[in-house]
Amino acid sequence: xxxxxxxxxxxxxxxxxxxxxxxxxxxxxxxxxxxxxxxxxxxxxxxxxxxxxxxxxxxxxxxxxxxxxxxxxxxxxxxxxxxxxxxxxxxxxxxxxxxxxxxxxxxxxxxxxxxxxxxxxxxxxxxxxxxxxxxxxxxxxxxxxxxxxxxxxxxxxxxxxxxxxxxxxxxxxxxxxxxxxxxxxxxxxxxxxxxxxxxxxxxxxxxxxxxxxxxxxxxxxxxxxxxxxxxxxxxxxxxxxxxxxxxxxxxxxxxxxxxxxxxxxxxxxxxxxxxxxxxxxxxxxxxxxxxxxxxxxxxxxxxxxxxxxxxxxxxxxxxxxxxxxxxxxxxxxxxxxxxxxxxxxxxxxxxxxxxxxxxxxxxxxxxxxxxxxxxxxxxxxxxxxxxxxxxxxx
Ligand SMILES: CC(C)(COP(=O)(O)OP(=O)(O)OC[C@H]1O[C@@H](n2cnc3c(N)ncnc32)[C@H](O)[C@@H]1OP(=O)(O)O)[C@@H](O)C(=O)NCCC(=O)NCCS
Numbered sequence: 001x002x003x004x005x006x007x008x009x010x011x012x013x014x015x016x017x018x019x020x021x022x023x024x025x026x027x028x029x030x031x032x033x034x035x036x037x038x039x040x041x042x043x044x045x046x047x048x049x050x051x052x053x054x055x056x057x058x059x060x061x062x063x064x065x066x067x068x069x070x071x072x073x074x075x076x077x078x079x080x081x082x083x084x085x086x087x088x089x090x091x092x093x094x095x096x097x098x099x100x101x102x103x104x105x106x107x108x109x110x111x112x113x114x115x116x117x118x119x120x121x122x123x124x125x126x127x128x129x130x131x132x133x134x135x136x137x138x139x140x141x142x143x144x145x146x147x148x149x150x151x152x153x154x155x156x157x158x159x160x161x162x163x164x165x166x167x168x169x170x171x172x173x174x175x176x177x178x179x180x181x182x183x184x185x186x187x188x189x190x191x192x193x194x195x196x197x198x199x200x201x202x203x204x205x206x207x208x209x210x211x212x213x214x215x216x217x218x219x220x221x222x223x224x225x226x227x228x229x230x231x232x233x234x235x236x237x238x239x240x241x242x243x244x245x246x247x248x249x250x251x252x253x254x255x256x257x258x259x260x261x262x263x264x265x266x267x268x269x270x271x272x273x274x275x276x277x278x279x280x281x282x283x284x285x286x287x288x289x290x291x292x293x294x295x296x297x298x299x300x301x302x303x304x305x306x307x308x309x310x311x312x313x314x315x316x317x318x319x320x321x322x323x324x325x326x327x328x329x330x331x332x333x334x335x336x337x338x339x340x341x342x343x344x345x346x347x348x349x350x351x352x353x354x355x356x357x358x359x360x361x362x363x364x365x366x367x368x369x370x371x372x373x374x375x376x377x378x379x380x381x382x383x384x385x386x387x388x389x390x391x392x393x394x
Pocket of ligand 1: 009220221222223225254255256257258259260261262263306308311312313
């Protein structure tokens with residue numbers, strides 16, 4: 001077979017067939033299993049959307065009730081995971097703690113070591129049910145507060161907020177997080193989903209694939225953009241400061257976090273519309289619209305000055321902030337939402353697997369020879385350092 005050269009970043013390159021999620025970047029459309037994201041955001045729940053992503057169909061009432069209670073029954077995590085969180089050295093960031101805990105979770109799973117379809121579905125259920133608990137426990141640990149155990153009577157998002165805060169959220173707050181989680185549940189072959197599928201394609205297990213995905217989501221060009229976007233909004237502080245701040249950032253060639261997208265170049269990220277509406281409703285209800293007006297103003301300035309649209313992270317950030325979620329927990333909340341999509345993709349990968357193994361285009365020197373150590377002059381290391389350092393600058 002001939003070699004096809006993809007551009008850097010694999011932009012525009014199709015690597016697999018999938019029945020899970022469709023993104024139309026030109027028209028700004030996003031579909032889960034063929035259903036427009038707007039319909040799901042407005043009418044569905046996170047649990048129902050997870051069912052849709054995994055099974056390909058919406059559940060009937062009976063199926064949904066059974067699915068919800070199965071998810072709720074799997075929320076508690078083994079005591080060893082709590083002790084692991086307590087024992088982690090050096091106070092790791094929440095995403096580091098989540099990555100470590102999810103990896104360890106495999107050891108507590110009765111289906112660990114089994115890779116048939118039912119075992120993988122069980123693992124997907126447990127991961128989706130337990131990740132909010134791990135995140136909430138770690139939040140309480142950082143705050144030196146007692147952990148709040150899951151309440152099986154509450155819906156998925158409502159229980160998540162309850163465990164984070166230690167008190168039951170208002171119905172609109174629970175609905176707001178539920179909607180945000182639906183909107184973040186999947187997004188075709190984004191970097192973390194691709195990472196999960198690459199890991200699964202080696203026939204490694206579901207936990208390894210999700211651990212890869214969490215490590216990939218952690219980067220600021222992907223999931224951590226929501227945290228960076230909120231930090232930027234907090235730094236801007238006031239509507240008056242928005243224009244000079246953005247002008248200075250663009251003049252310094254900085255990236256404005258929460259703007260731009262690999263796929264939505266001509267159309268707007270459709271998730272923004274629903275997050276922005278929900279943010280508005282939430283702010284109105286709470287009687288403080290500062291973190292609605294500020295992002296709206298920043299978005300119009302960035303559009304005018306740089307032609308970039310906001311992406312999901314830019315409006316998810318103030319929404320999560322308004323819900324009282326600490327900024328460094330935004331990306332873990334994203335992970336707890338996206339786990340539905342990751343696991344759906346991993347199961348799809350197993351169904352029709354072929355090892356994902358591309359090539360690199362070697363551009364280095366050829367035909368060199370091994371030089372004994374006493375004859376080396378050390379120039380190579382010095383000349384490599386600046387190249388690496390430059391690549392790391394954002
Ligand atoms: C998401 C992202 C990585 C996609 O980028 P991409 O398709 O790889 O595009 P590139 O990084 O090649 O950027 C193309 C051009 O747009 C500019 N650009 C893209 N996003 C930008 C941003 N957020 N702020 C400022 N400039 C941006 C780049 O500087 C580049 O300009 P140049 O051609 O003058 O050098 C990019 O838009 C970005 O870094 N956004 C901020 C992080 C973010 O919000 N990530 C979450 C995505 S959901």
